[in-house]
Amino acid sequence: MPEALQLLGGGFAVALQPLNLALVLVGAVVGTSVGMLPGIGPINAIALLLPLAFAVDLPPESMLILMAGIYYGSQYGNSISTILLNVPGTASAVVTAIDGHALTRAGRAGPALAMSAVASFVGGTLSIFGLVLLAPVLSAWALRFGPAEYVALMVFAFVALSSLAGRSIPKALAATGFGLLLASVGLDPQSAVPRFAFGQLELLDGIDFLVATLGLFAVSEVLTLAEESPVGQSAAAAWGRARLTAAELTESGWTMVRSSVLGFAVGVLPGAGGTVASFLAYSTEQRISDDQGTFGSGDLRGVAAPEAANNAAANGAMIPLLTLGVPGSGTTAVLLGALLALNVTPGPLLIEQRPELFWGLAASMYIGNVALLVLNLPLVGLFVRVLALPRWILVPGVAALSYTSVYAVTNSGFDLVILTVLGVVGWAMRKGGFPLAPVILALVLGPLLERNLRRSLALSGGDWGVLASSPIAVGLWVAAAAALALPPLAARLRRSVAPRAGSGPPSP
Amino acid sequence: MWSGRPGPTLPRPTTSRPPLTRPPLPLRVGRPVALLAIAAALALPGCAPETSRGWECLAPANPGGGWDRTCRSVGRVLEDLGLSPGTVRTTNLPGAGGGVAMARAVTRRAQDPSLLVAASSGTTLRLAQRQYGRLDTDDVRWIGAVGAEYGILAVSRDAPWPDLSALMREWAADPGSIVASGGSAVAGQDHMKLLLLARAAGMDPLQIRYVPFEGGGEAMTALLGGFVQVFSGEASEVEGQVEAGNLRILAVLAPERIAGDLAGVPTAREMGFDVEWVTWRGFFVPAAVPDSVGDRWVAVLDSLGRSEAWAQERVRNGMRPFLRTGEEFEAFVAAQVDDFRAMSRSLGLLPPEGG
Numbered sequence: 001m002p003e004a005l006q007l008l009g010g011g012f013a014v015a016l017q018p019l020n021l022a023l024v025l026v027g028a029v030v031g032t033s034v035g036m037l038p039g040i041g042p043i044n045a046i047a048l049l050l051p052l053a054f055a056v057d058l059p060p061e062s063m064l065i066l067m068a069g070i071y072y073g074s075q076y077g078n079s080i081s082t083i084l085l086n087v088p089g090t091a092s093a094v095v096t097a098i099d100g101h102a103l104t105r106a107g108r109a110g111p112a113l114a115m116s117a118v119a120s121f122v123g124g125t126l127s128i129f130g131l132v133l134l135a136p137v138l139s140a141w142a143l144r145f146g147p148a149e150y151v152a153l154m155v156f157a158f159v160a161l162s163s164l165a166g167r168s169i170p171k172a173l174a175a176t177g178f179g180l181l182l183a184s185v186g187l188d189p190q191s192a193v194p195r196f197a198f199g200q201l202e203l204l205d206g207i208d209f210l211v212a213t214l215g216l217f218a219v220s221e222v223l224t225l226a227e228e229s230p231v232g233q234s235a236a237a238a239w240g241r242a243r244l245t246a247a248e249l250t251e252s253g254w255t256m257v258r259s260s261v262l263g264f265a266v267g268v269l270p271g272a273g274g275t276v277a278s279f280l281a282y283s284t285e286q287r288i289s290d291d292q293g294t295f296g297s298g299d300l301r302g303v304a305a306p307e308a309a310n311n312a313a314a315n316g317a318m319i320p321l322l323t324l325g326v327p328g329s330g331t332t333a334v335l336l337g338a339l340l341a342l343n344v345t346p347g348p349l350l351i352e353q354r355p356e357l358f359w360g361l362a363a364s365m366y367i368g369n370v371a372l373l374v375l376n377l378p379l380v381g382l383f384v385r386v387l388a389l390p391r392w393i394l395v396p397g398v399a400a401l402s403y404t405s406v407y408a409v410t411n412s413g414f415d416l417v418i419l420t421v422l423g424v425v426g427w428a429m430r431k432g433g434f435p436l437a438p439v440i441l442a443l444v445l446g447p448l449l450e451r452n453l454r455r456s457l458a459l460s461g462g463d464w465g466v467l468a469s470s471p472i473a474v475g476l477w478v479a480a481a482a483a484l485a486l487p488p489l490a491a492r493l494r495r496s497v498a499p500r501a502g503s504g505p506p507s508p
Numbered sequence: 509m510w511s512g513r514p515g516p517t518l519p520r521p522t523t524s525r526p527p528l529t530r531p532p533l534p535l536r537v538g539r540p541v542a543l544l545a546i547a548a549a550l551a552l553p554g555c556a557p558e559t560s561r562g563w564e565c566l567a568p569a570n571p572g573g574g575w576d577r578t579c580r581s582v583g584r585v586l587e588d589l590g591l592s593p594g595t596v597r598t599t600n601l602p603g604a605g606g607g608v609a610m611a612r613a614v615t616r617r618a619q620d621p622s623l624l625v626a627a628s629s630g631t632t633l634r635l636a637q638r639q640y641g642r643l644d645t646d647d648v649r650w651i652g653a654v655g656a657e658y659g660i661l662a663v664s665r666d667a668p669w670p671d672l673s674a675l676m677r678e679w680a681a682d683p684g685s686i687v688a689s690g691g692s693a694v695a696g697q698d699h700m701k702l703l704l705l706a707r708a709a710g711m712d713p714l715q716i717r718y719v720p721f722e723g724g725g726e727a728m729t730a731l732l733g734g735f736v737q738v739f740s741g742e743a744s745e746v747e748g749q750v751e752a753g754n755l756r757i758l759a760v761l762a763p764e765r766i767a768g769d770l771a772g773v774p775t776a777r778e779m780g781f782d783v784e785w786v787t788w789r790g791f792f793v794p795a796a797v798p799d800s801v802g803d804r805w806v807a808v809l810d811s812l813g814r815s816e817a818w819a820q821e822r823v824r825n826g827m828r829p830f831l832r833t834g835e836e837f838e839a840f841v842a843a844q845v846d847d848f849r850a851m852s853r854s855l856g857l858l859p860p861e862g863g
Binding site: 043044047142143144145146147187188189190191192199201202204205270320324325326327333334337340343345346347348349350409410411412451458459461 | 570571576601602605608639640641684693694695717718719721723725728732733736744745747749751754824825826
C-alpha cells in the first residue's frame, strides 16, 4: 500500500497546517464541553457549529477537520458526565455507565476517566487504520448485510444482554420486557399505524431514548441521592489518581484491541451503530476476560471495552457514508448534509475524485484523536473535582441539567413529563434491585430487530428460512448460540482447571 | 475550557465570532463551579424563551433531514440577502412525521409573526391521509415552495430491464417476482410513487411488494446488495452510485425531462405512464397571524426564490427550480391534498367515507 501511505502523508500535510490544527483543537475543546451536557451529543454539536463554519467560509477540508474534532470531543465529553454523575447522554454511554459509575462510587473516578480517554484513543486509532486500508473492501461487506443478517446480529445482541443481568435473571428479563414495551410505543415502523399512542401526537414518534436514558438514570439517581444523603456531604469522598498505572494499562490492552476490531466491524453496518458495538464489546469482554467476576461492580476493562468500541464504530460509520453515500448514524447524516452543502457528493467515486478530502479527513480524524488525548488526560484531575461538590449543589444541578437537556433537544414539555415518570419508575426499579441498562438496550435493539425481521419476511414472502440463508447469518446464529451456551460450560471448566494454576489463556 | 457559544439545537447568531474568541472564565470561581457554570451557560440558550426578536424556522425533524436542510439553507440565504432581521435560527421539533411541529404552530405559537415552519410533499401526503390527527390543510397558512426534487425509479447496473416499459411489463405479468424498496413507510411517498406507476400500468397496485427502510440511503443499500430489484426514491439519493455506474435510473417522475446530468433519462410519461411525483420543499406559518404578516412572508419567499443566491444554494441542495408562492401555492396545496386523499382512498389506504 505505498500509494495509500503516500496519500495519507498528503492528508497529514493538509491536516497539520496551522489553521487546520487550530480548528481540530478548538473542535475538540468545544465538543468536550458541549458533550458533557447529556443529550447534546455530536449530532447537535455539529449541527450547531455548521452555520458558524459556513459563515467564516472555511475550505471543505478545514470544515471536515473541525467537525472531526467536535465529533471526538463530544463523545468524550459524554463519557465524563456518564462516569462521574451516572448521566449517560447516549445509548452507547449506558454501557460505560455500568462500570464507570461503579468505579466512581468506589472512589476511583480518576482512573475511570483516564481509561475512557485512553480507550477512546486506541479505538479511534485502530479504526482509522481500518478506514484507510480497508474502506473499499468493507463497503462490500456492508452491502452483504441484508435484513436477515441484521436479524441474526440483533438476536446475538439480545443474547448478550444476559451479561448485564446482574444477580437475578428474572429481574433482568423483566427489565428487558419493560424496554421492549417502551419501544413499541409510537408509529408502527412499517405501516405507520399508531401503537399505544392514546391519541397523543407527542407519542407518535415513540419514547425518545434520550428521555428514557435521562429519566431512568439521571432523574432516578437524583431521587436516590436526595433520599439517602444528609445535607452537605459531597458526592464521593475520593476519586483516586488521575492517571493509570502500567498494570492497569496492560491489563486492559487486549480488551481495547478486541473491542476496537469488533466495534469497527459493527460500525461499518449502516444502522447498527455505536450502541450495538459498545454493548457487544462489553458482553464479549465479560465472557472472555472477566475471570474474577468484577465486571459490573467497577472494572476498568468494563470502561475500556465500550469506549474503544464506540469510537471505533464511529469511524467505521464513515465507510458507508464516504463509499456508499449512506449515513450509518445520526451524526453521519449531519456530516452528509455538510458534504452536500460543500458540493461534495459522497459515493463510490469520492476517494478517487477527491482524494485530498478523504485522506485529509482520515488524517484529521487521527489528529483529533491525539488532540483529545493530549488535552483531556491532564484535565482528568480537574473534571473529577465535580465530585467534590456538596450534594446540595450537585443533586439539583444534575436535575436541572437533565431537564434543560431534554427540553433543549426535543423542545417538548410533554417529554419533561415522561422524563419525570420514568425517573420515578427508575427509582422504584433500583429499590427493587432491577437492572436499568437492559431497559435502554431493549429500547434501542427492539425496533431494529422488529424492523429487520418484518423486512426479511416481506422480502422472502413469509418464508422464515430466509433468516439463515447466508453464511454471515448462519455465523451469527452460531455465535449467538455459543454466547448462550459457553459461559456455563466455561465456568464449569474453570472450576475444574482452577486447582492447576497457570494454564489459562495468556492474559497480558 | 472555553465557554462555547451557542446553545444546543439553536444555532444562534452565526454572525462572526468563532467560539475561541471568548475569554476564559475567571478562575477565581472554584473550578468545579466553573464547570457547572459552563454547562449551564451552554444549556440555557436551548430553553431561551420564544420571545426573541429574530425570525425562527421550525424544522419538524432532527438535524440532517430534508426539513432541517430546508430551514438552514433558506435561513442562510435570507440572512445573506438582508431579507430577514438578522439571523434566522433553526429549531428542531421532531415528532409524528411533522405533526408535532404543525400542532405547535396551530396552538402555542398560533400568533407568532416570526415563525416559519418547513414543509414538503410529505406534509401534504400525511395531511391527506389524516396522520396528523384532527389537523387539516387550512389550520395553517401556506406561504410558498422554493424548490423541488422529482421521484425516480432505479435498478442495479445489470438489471435485465432496458427501460421502464420492460420493467412494468414483467412486473404486471408476475407481480410477486419483483420486490421494491424505498425510504418511507407503507403509504408514504416512496411507496405512493410505485402504487401510482402500478395503477398506470394497469396492475392491481396492492399486489406490488414494497419493503420500507429507514430513509433512502438504507433502501438504496438494499438495492446495491441485491436484496430488492427496484428502488423508489429521489435523484439526489442515488447520484453518486449512478455516476459510478452501479445503478441505472429508469425514469424520472417529472412533467418533463430534467436538465443537467439526468437529461438522458426519460420521464415516466414519455414511456406511457402518466405519473408525476414532485417532492417540493417550502413553508407554512401559523394561520392566526395578521394578513399583513402573511403577505410579508409571501413577499420574502418570492424575492428569495427569484434571487441568484438562492439559485446557487438550491442547486447545492440538489433541488430543481420550483417556485410557487401566495395564493397560487395555497391552491396548489389544497389541490394536492385533495388529490392525495382521493388517491389514497382509491388505493385502499384510507377508508372511503367522505370528509
